[in-house]
Amino acid sequence: MKPFIYKLLLTSLMLCFAARIHAQNIDALPSWNEKPSKQDIIAFVKNVTTENSPHFVPRAERIAVFDNDGTLWSEQPMYFQLAFALDRVKALASKHPEWNSTQPFKAALDGDMEAVMAGGEHALLELVMATHAGNTTDEFSHIVKDWLTTAKHPKTKRPYTEMVYQPMLELLAYLRANGFKTYIVSGGGIEFMRPWTEQVYGIPPEQVIGSSIKTEFQMRDGTPLLVRLPEINFIDDKAGKPVGINQHIGRRPIAAFGNSDGDLQMLQWTCSGSDKRFCLYLHHTDAEREWAYDSNSSIGRLDKGLDEAKTQGWTIVDMKNDWKIIYPITQQ
């Protein structure tokens, strides 16, 4: 009996401690080069999770917030949600013959992005309302999922959900393994992200915060529905990000990750707390493997944020030099 008991005991103990041993011995961020950015992340996580550390943070308060466009997935040559809107214009065009002679729809149908952009914010808003409203929440969720199964990025020809950053996937998993709750806080549409973030990032719908249009509760033939209205509800960008965080989470995050000036207030709000906090900017420096852009880009402009990061001593990731790979390796 004795060897059997030893074995059983050993197995029990191994099962109990497997996760812990695992975490101590392997590199949780294998796609990150050994640069200061990686060291900063690991030092921060050790600091707030070590029980005797003066900066120890209880598990319930380990909230980490991530921008999406340009921080978790690419955003060039246009926000992926705009590509979705343009594809929707084409899909809906047969029901809207008037679009053949009305801007910005004509430009969208012609694939003339310059003409679309010439219409400014108002034109984009018109495109979004025409393609995102008028259906139920369930219908819209299906439309997004269907689009993602077939749509391909114009440059890489990859599905959009494969243009997520492998090093950031590792970072999300590393934080969660250390008791963090990971949230998306994006200027993108909340209902555009929720159908796929759990599968792609491991972030469930209730941890996604974004811009939204209004919805209305209706009873149709005894069935309750939420109908999406062509009216802005909330813009989760710039000074709206701390507002969205407070509205949804109700506590201040201890870590924030972004890539543009649109994330600046979220990082300021996160890192002004009195305890140990962590703020990080991704700097798009890799023209070969991804895109290189910052202060002069109309999409994902990083200008004031970069100055503030240097002043405040926030971590800056140089994507070209700090990351071994950009996208997940997939079998295609």
Next chain:
Amino acid sequence: MKPFIYKLLLTSLMLCFAARIHAQNIDALPSWNEKPSKQDIIAFVKNVTTENSPHFVPRAERIAVFDNDGTLWSEQPMYFQLAFALDRVKALASKHPEWNSTQPFKAALDGDMEAVMAGGEHALLELVMATHAGNTTDEFSHIVKDWLTTAKHPKTKRPYTEMVYQPMLELLAYLRANGFKTYIVSGGGIEFMRPWTEQVYGIPPEQVIGSSIKTEFQMRDGTPLLVRLPEINFIDDKAGKPVGINQHIGRRPIAAFGNSDGDLQMLQWTCSGSDKRFCLYLHHTDAEREWAYDSNSSIGRLDKGLDEAKTQGWTIVDMKNDWKIIYPITQQ
């Protein structure tokens, strides 16, 4: 060595399975009488958590939503948040000499509730804006916490946080022990509830949904703040409840608990899904231990909801007969 090893092994196994054994043998709802309402709850939970059940629901989708006023704590003779607002009027009166001659403030200062209520919704809104806005989110949180440490209910002389329903505390714990995520979805103020719901109900701030005023991000002397503005942002009541649920959670709950017509749309939204769902109304029937009211009450009116519950076969709790005790037993 052998007895020591046996002992160690036994201890390991006991530790591993303690929770499970515990759950199987004890009554998780000891304050509930053996009535259909208790049986309905247990049958539902078994049904959705048993892996081979055709109604099995994965853990991530086990979302349960609870109204607060009249469902988790009492709401008579007035919503407790209104008592807070009236106390705040008194606390702030010295800074507002004009309130001595302006309604509804004069009535509030005189403790003349009839005159306050005579001003209708507009008067209440004025009181709320004057007492809930104009400070930062952090300041307001402290004000609520301070008030709760000293304020006492006019009838029971208990602190308001001890006027929560013991059977509902057991129900919350029972659902969480079975993998449910428990949310509050209340017409009350989201920022009024969040400072204390974790301690009192075990519900963290990010799982509290409620009505809100707008907030604005501001930098003051280099410090970022969220300032509370005297402007309605969202009313989380009636048809607003499914909207709030969708906005915050992004998936449909499988269980909903309420006590008034203000919860009807939340219950309809929850129970219209195709899978096994559970909806429950608390019926305030206990004039002696709590209050008895339904279709004729101005606070927590339950009229259409009761009819719908009967039509749909939802569970109805008769508080007088179904609950052994109302409030937690405290040492006072």
